[in-house]
Amino acid sequence: MAASNLVIVESPSKARTLAKFLGSDYEVKASLGHLVDLPKSKLGIDVDRDFAPDYIVIKGKEAQVRELRQAARKAQRILLAADPDREGEAIAWHIAQQLHLKDPERIVFHEVTRLAVEAALREPRPIDQHLVDAQQARRVIDRLVGYKLSPLLWRKIRKGLSAGRVQSVALRLVCDREGRSPPSCRWSPGAWTRCWAPPPAWRSRPASSAAGRTARSARWSSPTRRPRGP
Numbered sequence: 634m635a636a637s638n639l640v641i642v643e644s645p646s647k648a649r650t651l652a653k654f655l656g657s658d659y660e661v662k663a664s665l666g667h668l669v670d671l672p673k674s675k676l677g678i679d680v681d682r683d684f685a686p687d688y689i690v691i692k693g694k695e696a697q698v699r700e701l702r703q704a705a706r707k708a709q710r711i712l713l714a715a716d717p718d719r720e721g722e723a724i725a726w727h728i729a730q731q732l733h734l735k736d737p738e739r740i741v742f743h744e745v746t747r748l749a750v751e752a753a754l755r756e757p758r759p760i761d762q763h764l765v766d767a768q769q770a771r772r773v774i775d776r777l778v779g780y781k782l783s784p785l786l787w788r789k790i791r792k793g794l795s796a797g798r799v800q801s802v803a804l805r806l807v808c809d810r811e812g813r814s815p816p817s818c819r820w821s822p823g824a825w826t827r828c829w830a831p832p833p834a835w836r837s838r839p840a841s842s843a844a845g846r847t848a849r850s851a852r853w854s855s856p857t858r859r860p861r862g863p
Contacts, residue, residue: 636660639708640740641701641728643715647745651714654747662704664715668694669727671776684773688727698731705732712757717741719771722764729760774798 638659642648648663655661669688671677679685690698705711713728715721721741729737739760740753775797782796 635707637709639704639711640714641711641725643721643724650745651750655750660704660708662701664701664724664728665694665697667691667720667724667727668698668701668731671772676776676780678773678776680777684777686769686773686776690731701728702732705734710738712738712740712754713760714740714742714753717743719764719768722761723768723772726760726762726765771798 636657636659640651640655640659640661642651642661642663643666645663645665648661652659652661668690670691671686672689677687677689679687711732711734713725715724715728722739725737725739728734737760738757740757742749742753778801779795779797782801783794786794786796
């Protein structure tokens with residue numbers, strides 16, 4: 634007789650572990666991570682329609698989607714147990730869309746043990762759309778920045794480099810800081826020593842006694858002294 638409950642996790646190893654102690658009334662399947670993503674051949678973001686992402690099934694995941702749909706058709710209850718973070722929430726949301734679930738149930742657990750999983754089964758919840766939106770925003774910004782900047786890096790510097798929401802902002806901060814620094818501090822081997830070195834009172838001095846070590850510790854831990862730096 635087919636199991637009446639379907640639990641979907643991300644990894645096959647986690648699926649095998651859960652299947653050992655959930656019993657025959659549960660079937661556990663793995664999504665193998667994300668099922669859908671933005672297309673590689675185009676931007677995949679409709680900037681004129683509130684930056685709506687255009688998701689497609691990842692190449693090679695078609696069989697996994699079919700397997701999950703077949704299992705879902707036989708189940709009376711479907712529980713989405715992707716990892717307990719923004720990526721996991723988005724994966725659960727995408728699975729619910731691919732399986733056409735109207736009111737998907739989400740369970741989360743932070744350790745793969747019988748007690749943790751049984752506790753999660755007693756407290757299912759809806760998908761947290763705030764977490765999903767947070768993941769989508771990060772993915773969309775990555776695509777908007779990186780899809781257009783990375784090819785420029787390939788042409789101007791070398792193939793394989795990437796630009797994204799993190800690298801681009803970090804580079805801007807470095808450039809702004811460099812622009813505010815005195816000329817003697819810019820791009821020279823001794824710049825750090827000359828411009829950002831701690832004052833003499835903070836520099837380590839040898840202590841020949843316990844009293845000296847205590848005094849040196851007090852200098853370093855003084856709440857009124859702070860090292861100079863960026």
